[in-house]
Amino acid sequence: MKTQVKTSRMDIGRLVAAPVFALLLFFSARGLLGGLSSLFPLDAAKALLLVHRLLIVAFYVLIVVLYFMRTAASSTTRSIPARSIAVGASFLPFAIPLAGGASDASPVVMLGANVIMASGMAFALAALFALGRSFSIIPQTRSLVMHGPYRLVRHPLYLGELVTVAGFVLAGVAPAKVLIFVLLAACQVYRALQEEKLLAAMFPEYEGYASRTPRLLPGVF
Structure with missing residues (x-):
């Protein structure tokens, strides 16, 4: 079964997903501004938390911008599970705050x-910049x-997101969060x-790139 199909000129993501991320940007920015007073006076932990929140706002800004800058896709998966899981995974981290776990670490x-959250978010933002109009x-x-x-891993955006979520889990460990x-x-x-x-079907050079670049974890996977 073919896994790809030519994409129509209409960018559905621009029409549907961009407004959703714009809304997330609004709430993130409002939360950042509303919570500034609680972060002062700054200590190391609060400074890192502030950096992390700023990076989240920058991340959403870049996503919204890229939706309106990106080029037309040359191919798109036909798989309904692949589409559904991709969308679900993008918003699954929002379930973390609802999963319990006291933040009394x-x-x-x-x-x-x-440190983990800020580092993961910074890496994800760098990956998004590199991905650019191909997002x-x-x-x-x-x-x-x-x-x-x-150059380091084939899916740095996913790695950055996983590292960020790992930081959230560590801040208030609970079985549901781990799950x-x-x-x-x-x-x-x-x-x-x-x-x-x-990518392998569209770009002949992908095989060579994949052979020398780990998927997510250098030396592991």
Whole structure:
């Protein structure tokens, strides 16, 4: 069965997903401004938390901008599960705050969690910059990106998101949060595999790139 199809000129993501991310941007920016007073006076943990929140706002800004700048897709997956899991995985992290787990971790643990969250978000933002006009949620092809974080792993955006969510889990460990993280990791691996099918079919040079670049974890996977 074919895994790809030529995409129509209408950009559904621009019509549907862009407004959703614009709404997330609004709430993130409002939350950042509304919570500024609670972050002062700054200490190391609060400074990292502030950086993380700023990075989230920048992340959503860039996504909205890229939806209106991106080029037309040259191919898109036909798989309904691939489309559904891609969309679901994009919003699954929002279930973390609803999964319980007291945020009464020690200052050292909270500092570590904030370091992880800020680092993951910074890496994801760098990956999004590198991806540029080739950004999409569902598996599609536009261009083969091999620079920036893509020199290190084939799916740095997913890696950055997983690291960020791991920080959230660490800040208030609960079984449900761990389960959500495991489910998210499985979904991201599935997304990566589906995207690779399209990229390998569209770009002959992808095989060489994949042979020298790990998928998500250097030396592991």
